[in-house]
Amino acid sequence: MTSSDRVSAPFGELLDTRPEALREAADDFGHLVSRQPLGVLRPRSAAEVRDALVYAGPRGIPVAARAGGHSLHGQGQAPDGIVLDLSGLSAVGPVAGDRVAVRAGALWRDVLAATLPYGLTPPVLTDYLGAGVGGVLSAGGLGGASHRHGLVADSVLELEVVTGAGEHLVCSPEHHGALFHAVLAGLGQVAVIIRATLRLSPAPTLVRRYCLYYPDLDAYLADQHLLATDRRFDYLEGQARPAEDTAGGWNYMVEAVAAHQGPTPPDDQGLLADLAFDSAEITDLGHAEFAHRVAADEELLRATGEWLHPHPWLNLLLPEDTAASVVSGILADPGFRDLRENGVVLLYPLLTRALRAPLFRRPRGQVVFLLALLRTAAPGTADPMVAANRTAYEFARAKGAVAYPVNALAMTPADWREHYGDQWDTLARAKGVHDPHGTLGRGHGVAY
Numbered sequence: 001m002t003s004s005d006r007v008s009a010p011f012g013e014l015l016d017t018r019p020e021a022l023r024e025a026a027d028d029f030g031h032l033v034s035r036q037p038l039g040v041l042r043p044r045s046a047a048e049v050r051d052a053l054v055y056a057g058p059r060g061i062p063v064a065a066r067a068g069g070h071s072l073h074g075q076g077q078a079p080d081g082i083v084l085d086l087s088g089l090s091a092v093g094p095v096a097g098d099r100v101a102v103r104a105g106a107l108w109r110d111v112l113a114a115t116l117p118y119g120l121t122p123p124v125l126t127d128y129l130g131a132g133v134g135g136v137l138s139a140g141g142l143g144g145a146s147h148r149h150g151l152v153a154d155s156v157l158e159l160e161v162v163t164g165a166g167e168h169l170v171c172s173p174e175h176h177g178a179l180f181h182a183v184l185a186g187l188g189q190v191a192v193i194i195r196a197t198l199r200l201s202p203a204p205t206l207v208r209r210y211c212l213y214y215p216d217l218d219a220y221l222a223d224q225h226l227l228a229t230d231r232r233f234d235y236l237e238g239q240a241r242p243a244e245d246t247a248g249g250w251n252y253m254v255e256a257v258a259a260h261q262g263p264t265p266p267d268d269q270g271l272l273a274d275l276a277f278d279s280a281e282i283t284d285l286g287h288a289e290f291a292h293r294v295a296a297d298e299e300l301l302r303a304t305g306e307w308l309h310p311h312p313w314l315n316l317l318l319p320e321d322t323a324a325s326v327v328s329g330i331l332a333d334p335g336f337r338d339l340r341e342n343g344v345v346l347l348y349p350l351l352t353r354a355l356r357a358p359l360f361r362r363p364r365g366q367v368v369f370l371l372a373l374l375r376t377a378a379p380g381t382a383d384p385m386v387a388a389n390r391t392a393y394e395f396a397r398a399k400g401a402v403a404y405p406v407n408a409l410a411m412t413p414a415d416w417r418e419h420y421g422d423q424w425d426t427l428a429r430a431k432g433v434h435d436p437h438g439t440l441g442r443g444h445g446v447a448y
C-alpha cells in the first residue's frame with residue numbers, strides 16, 4: 001500500500017488528490033515554502049473533521065487546517081499529510097444581539113458583511129479582511145483598535161473545536177477554559193476551530209483619518225506612547241516611510257482615526273493637542289470604505305502580479321525601551337535595503353494590558369510596538385531576505401523583542417521554548433492532552 005493509498009482508503013472520493021489541488025495546498029501567501037500533502041479534504045461538518053483526525057492521529061499522518069491560506073512560510077501546509085480546506089465551513093450568523101457565530105473557514109470580509117447591516121462590527125479587525133477566521137484567531141490578530149480592545153481573538157466568547165485527539169467540544173473561559181485559552185492565539189497546535197462566537201460593538205458610519213508626519217523617530221515614538229495610553233483615537237497605527245530627501249533616511253507617520261456617526265465632525269483641535277508632528281493630512285471616509293482599504297491594494301497588486309510574488313515578511317513586537325534602537329538598527333541594515341522600494345513598514349503601539357489571550361506573547365512593559373517589515377520579493381530573490389529576517393529576529397530578541405509568529409522565519413524548537421517562556425509548560429500540557437499524536441499544526445515547527 002502506498003502512503004497515498006493509506007490516506008485515501010478511508011476517505012475515498014472525499015480526498016482530493018488531483019495534482020492541481022495538491023499544488024494549491026502546498027502554496028500560501030508567502031510563496032516561499034512548498035510541501036505537498038497526500039490529499040486535501042473539504043469537510044462539510046465537524047464530524048468530518050473529527051473522522052479525519054481520528055484516522056490520522058494514530059497513524060502519524062499530519063493534518064493542517066487551512067482557512068484563508070495566508071500563511072507566510074508553510075505554517076498551514078501538511079507534508080505527506082492531509083490539508084483540511086475549511087472553505088466549505090464558512091457560514092456566518094445570524095447576528096443575535098451583540099454577538100455572531102461564524103464558521104472558521106469564513107473570511108473576515110464575510111463577517112463584516114453580515115454584521116454591518118445590524119450597525120455592528122467586531123471590535124478589532126486586521127488591516128486585511130481577506131484572511132480566514134480560523135487563521136487570524138490562531139495567530140491572535142492585531143489591528144488599529146488593538147490599543148483599545150486587544151486582539152481579534154480577545155473578542156471570542158465561545159469556540160466549537162475538534163481537538164487533535166478527535167474530541168468535538170464547545171469551550172469558553174468558563175467551560176473547558178484551559179482548552180479555550182490554548183486555542184486562541186495558539187497557532188492551531190491543539191485543535192481545529194469549527195466555529196467562534198464573537199462579541200460585536202456598534203459600528204460607526206464615518207471615520208476621520210489623521211496622517212501625522214514626523215521626521216524624527218524619538219518624537220514619533222513618544223507621541224505614539226501618548227496616543228496609545230490616553231486612547232483619544234478609536235484606531236491607531238503608523239508607519240516608517242523612506243525619506244525622499246536624505247539618502248537612506250526614514251520619516252514616520254501616525255495613522256489615527258476618529259470614528260463618528262455624523263453630522264458633527266470630531267474635534268480636530270482636541271484630538272491633535274500636545275503632539276509634535278510636522279504636518280498633517282485629514283480625510284473623511286465611510287467606515288466600510290476604511291475597513292476595506294487594503295482591498296484596493298490587493299486589486300492593484302494582483303493586476304501587477306506582485307500579489308503572487310514571494311512575501312518574506314517579518315513581524316516583531318518590541319519593548320518600548322529598546323524600540324528606537326531596534327527600529328534604527330533594522331532600517332539601516334543592508335539586508336533590509338529593499339524595504340525602501342518594495343516594502344511597507346508598520347510601526348505602532350499596543351497596550352499590553354489590553355492583550356488578553358495568554359498564548360499571545362508580548363515583550364515586557366506597559367506599551368510595546370509592532371514592527372511589521374512587509375516586503376515583496378521578485379521571484380528567485382527571497383532567500384537572502386529570509387536570512388535577513390533571521391538576523392533581525394535574533395538582534396531584536398537580544399533587546400527583549402518577541403515574534404508575532406505570522407512570519408517568513410523558520411523558528412527552531414529552542415526559539416519556540418524561548419518564545420513561550422512561562423507559558424511553555426501550559427502549551428505543552430495542552431498539546432499532550434488534546435493532540436497526543438502531534439497531528440496538528442506541524443508547519444510551525446514547534447517540537448514538544
Ligand SMILES: Cc1cc2nc3c(=O)[nH]c(=O)nc-3n(C[C@H](O)[C@H](O)[C@H](O)COP(=O)(O)OP(=O)(O)OC[C@H]3O[C@@H](n4cnc5c(N)ncnc54)[C@H](O)[C@@H]3O)c2cc1C
Nearest residue numbers: 067068069070071076104127128132134135141142188193
Ligand atoms: C495582506 C495581509 C495583511 C495582513 N494583515 C494583518 C494584520 O493587520 N494583523 C494581523 O494580525 N495579521 C495580519 N496578517 C496576517 C494574517 O492574520 C495571518 O497570516 C493569518 O494567520 C492568516 O490566516 P488565513 O486563515 O488566511 O491563513 P491560513 O494559512 O489558512 O492559516 C494560518 C494558520 O492558521 C491555522 N488555521 C487556519 N484555520 C484554522 C482553524 N480553523 N483552526 C485552527 N488553526 C487554523 C493554519 O493551520 C495555519 O497555521 C495579514 C496577512 C496578509 C496576507
